[in-house]
Amino acid sequence: MKASELRAKDVAGLEKEVSELLKAHFGLRMQKATQQLTNHSQLGKTKRDIARAKTILAEKKKEAAK
DSSP states (O other): OOHHHHHTSOHHHHHHHHHHHHHHHHHHHHHHHTTOOSOTHHHHHHHHHHHHHHHHHHHHHHHHHO
């Protein structure tokens, strides 16, 4: 997911997105553990998406606190 798409969301939407990404990452990790994962690059992409979403969420919360 692109940063511009994430910046368009509000805080509640970003929190929901982070939780969905964490669930997806957990599922991918379980697939890897059971050797069912075919596309290993998805793990890295999901981790980067989580980090991107958390960063933008922190920025929005900091801006709202001002």
